[in-house]
Amino acid sequence: MGFSYNDLKKILFMFSPETAHKIAEYFINGAEFVPGLYDKISKECVINDPILEQTIFDKPYINPVGIGGGFDKNATMIEGLKALGFGFLEYGTFTPMPQKGNEKPRLFRLIEEESIQNAMGFNNDGADKIEGRLIKAYPNTIPLWANIGKNKITINETAIHDYIKLVNQFNKFCDAFVINISSPNTPNLRALQEVGFVSELFDALSKLSKKPLILKIAPDLNYDDAIKISTTAVNNGASGIIISNTSVDYSLSKSPNLKNFGGLSGKVIAEKSRQIFKVVADELYGKTTLIACGGIDSPEEVYKRIKMGASLVQIYTGFIFQGPTICRDINLGLKALLRLDGFSHISQAIGIDVKK
Incomplete structure (x- = not known):
């Protein structure tokens, strides 16, 4: 009998969890x-098929599946994750200065719901150490995105300077920047999700960045705000x-392990994320990369998300x-589902369910 991941x-x-x-x-x-x-793992896990290949932000993506921010905060797992078949990787969130993050315990499993609750607080090694790792890892054979945030001690009134510093420092070490102003675990960070700051931030960063800028939003925004903030970002230089x-x-969540702090991820937020995605996609599909x-x-x-307008997940x-x-x-x-519906390429399915 083989040893399965369920056993592990x-x-x-x-x-x-940590x-x-x-x-x-x-x-x-x-x-x-x-x-x-790594070669053996790649042969098992990397799926090479033209049906899934896309060019996005002027870069080739062999498939649409990436690892989200927070898994590889310090850019230490790039080669291993690439071998596991991801089409792109996002490292971070990291900040200009190193920080320990919030007090432990700060990561909790909601096992019966296949979900996680985290209150990490941007714990990371800081920009300089992470830059040292990217000198060796970038450029890579798959796109690498840098997820950047402000330090906890940086007040909101000067937060823009943290993002400017990181864009200037990492222009040479990523294929896109993900601007994180939506984590619930840094005090007052989500207060930056307002039209005035987003306009100022993306206007400033778009003048400095040599790489595409992507805004990451919270699922808890009301729909009007989600549309306004996303539209403002796009109008001021965001590419996605x-x-x-x-x-x-x-x-x-109904989990007995649920806490009253931190952010939920996993199956429990699937429907909420899907709903807010639809609202934004109905407004911005075709105007930016979603x-x-x-x-997921x-x-x-x-x-489902691809048909709703997502180019990547x-x-x-x-x-x-x-x-x-x-x-x-x-x-x-995904290949099987595309072919079952008669599509010969993923691009034919993207956005077919968007409200016309």
Whole structure:
């Protein structure tokens, strides 16, 4: 009898979530030191098929599935995650100065709901250390996105300077910037999700950035605000919108392990993320690149978001619950769904369900 990921998951889930993440990081990176292992993993997990290939932001994406921000905060797992078949990777969120993040425990499993609650607080090694890693990792054979945020001690009135510093420093080390003003775990950060600041921020960054700028929004915005903020970002230089970050709508979960702080991700936010994605897509599809995130863990869910207007998708919590073959499994399933509907290329399916 083979040893499955479900067996491994039972062992990993005996540890605290942060410790389990460190163990996973160790194994993902450790494969580098076994000659030929990355190649073997790639042959198993990387799906190469023209039906899934796209050119976005003037870069080739071999498939639409990326790892979302927060999984590889410090850009330590790039080669291992690439071998697991992702079409693009997002490192961060990181900040100009290193910071420890919030007090532990700050990461919780809602196992029966295949969801996570996190209150990490942008814990990261800081821009300088992460730049040192990207000097070796960039450019890469797949696109790398830098997810950037402000330090906790930076007040909102001067927050723009943190984003300016990071764009200037990482212009040479990414294929796109993800602007994170929607995490619920840095005090007052979500207050920056307003038209005035978004306009000022993207106007300033678009003059400095040599790479596309992408805004990531929260699923808890009311629909009018989501449309206004996203439209403002696009009108001031954003090339894409990620919908969405984690949710603080705790009514979504019935888990006994639910806390009254931190952001929810995974299956519990799938419907909420899907709904706000639809609202934004109905307004902005065709005017910008839309990226879906939140509760995505299957080919069927990916296909729904693609038909709703997503050119790319991101996963995080599904990776934790389904394991290292999730990207392969999604891409194989997505190919089958596209062909079942008579499509010869993913572009033919993107946006077919958008309100005309």
